[in-house]
Structure formats: structure tokens, C-alpha cells
Amino acid sequence: MELGSNRKSRMISLLRNANVRITDQRIALLSVISEANDHPDVLELQKRAKKICPSISLATVYRTLLSFLESGVVHRNSFEGGGARYEMAKEEHHDHIIDVDTGEVVEFNSDIIENLQFEIASKMGYDVIHHRLDLYCRKVSK
């Protein structure tokens, strides 16, 4: 599979900003993550990246995800059962509903909850560095 040169140059400039070398595997992975609207795990990301860069190894996927994580480009979600799942970092924080039957993930956010968290932590003498709210749910049978 070929990557549109428009998309490709967007990936390259993102990588330049992150101050890392431009490689085919990084372009492929970044492209795949930014294209995804689900929350794929490492194996799924490798599978998708291979369509663009067939040689990409699992080690490189892990390494690259870690560096993306550290530079704040992606977020890592460690839900119960199975490995970590990744998504593009977004401006506003959000939380997750995980469908316990299908593994599907949907996002939501609540400023009220968010503010209550900071209030509670503050009252107890803490600054919140980061936080996670996961709702393991089942679809309501109508």
C-alpha cells in the first residue's frame, strides 16, 4: 500500500517536530495511529503498519510507540485483560467506556467529574499528574 504524499508529508513534519529521524516505519506507524478511530493494540498496529511498510518488526512497533508516548504524540490505555491499546493524543482529556462483551471502546468526557477530581485531590494534599476513569459496561438490552 502506498501512502498519499499529502498524508505522508504531514507525518514527516510531525516527526520533525518530535526531533527524531524520519524512517518509513515511523511514518507508517504514525499514519496508522492517526487514521484509526478505534483503540488498537500493538499487534493490530503492526498489522496495519505492515500494509504501508511490510518490514516493520514488533520490536520497532514497541520502541516507536514508547517514543511517541514520551513525546506526547500518543496515549496508552491499559485496560483490563490483554495488552495496552493506543490512540492519538487529543487536546482535551477524555475517559473511556469499555464494552465488556466486544472490547469496543467509546470516549466521553465530563468537565464536572474532571473538576471534582482535582478538588478532591487538592483537599487531600495532592496535585493530579494524570488520571484515568474507565467504565466497564454492557450495552443495555432494549
Add this chain to the structure above:
Amino acid sequence: MELGSNRKSRMISLLRNANVRITDQRIALLSVISEANDHPDVLELQKRAKKICPSISLATVYRTLLSFLESGVVHRNSFEGGGARYEMAKEEHHDHIIDVDTGEVVEFNSDIIENLQFEIASKMGYDVIHHRLDLYCRKVSK
């Protein structure tokens, strides 16, 4: 170390309720967990249980924790970094503040947040099966 017979018989009756055979390792583990007011991991639990039942193996700790988990006697917390940490199940749900510097865990609860969660899930067509809210925090430097 010897277990007071008072404590011991309390453990035994808890185990009888759970409908499992009474063994020294189960008595030891249950005693250690119900005594703990921190959130120990598996290795720490084995270490503490060994003081009461020196022969207890890691496999048995894992197995027993799983059975306690399934019968609802304990809760398992999978915080970031490191293995799962356990605590006695309590009547009311609570959430956790994890000190990112020390690993120390403190509990809190907020009915308002709790209710908002259910409301949000419901609005999106889901029933909440279980949920977790973890605040990774740092102590405010005064």
C-alpha cells in the same frame, strides 16, 4: 508466627462461607489481606503469609487470590507499572489516589462522581458493570 485462635476462627468461618476447603495457606493469606491497610502486591502478600505459613508457594498465592477475587472477598487493583495489588473487599465502592513518587495508595469516594458516571453511561446506552478511577498524584509541596 502464630495466629491468634480468635483471628483464626474468624478466617475459617469466612472460608466456610466461600465453600472452599480450609487450608493453612488460605487461612494465612486471608488473614494477611484482612490485616493489611496498604495495598500489597502478590510478592508482598506471599512474604507476609510466609510468616504464618512458611511453605506457601507463589502459585498458591496467585491461585488463592483468584478464588478470593471470584468469590468477591478481595478486590484487585491494576495500577500502572508493576503487578496487581490487592485489598479486602469493602461494602462501599471507593477510588484511589496513587502517589507517583512513593507508590503509596490512599482511598477516597465521591457519590457525586459515582452518580455522574452511571448517568453518562446510561445516556450512552450502557450499564456499568464495574469501573475504576485512579488519580496519579504528587504531594503538594507546602
Add this chain to the structure above:
DNA sequence: AGAATAATGATAATCATTCTCAAAGATAAG
């Protein structure tokens, strides 16, 4: 282009956890 430096692929190592199975222990019936 060539030297310097960083990234890659393959695989070994690590860590947490679960599985396997023979031996030991607990429970139930006589």
C-alpha cells in the same frame, strides 16, 4: 559522497501470571 550517529530486525531476556502434574492434605463415609 563519506563519516558520524541513530534506528532496525531478530532474538534473547524479563516480568507477571497461569498451567501441569505428581505428591500431600482435607473431607466424607463406614
Add this chain to the structure above:
DNA sequence: CTTATCTTTGAGAATGATTATCATTATTCT
């Protein structure tokens, strides 16, 4: 209290996810 039955245990192997190692290859700088 002894035997027969069925469960649990301990030791170590197996698994799954992730990270480390290292020689080879690719990227960047001059």
C-alpha cells in the same frame, strides 16, 4: 479413626506482554 475420594499444594514449565541486546542498515550532517 481409617479408608476412599476429591481438592489443594509446590515446583517448575509455559504463556503473554514488553523491554533489552547487538550486529547490520539507514538517516543525517558536513
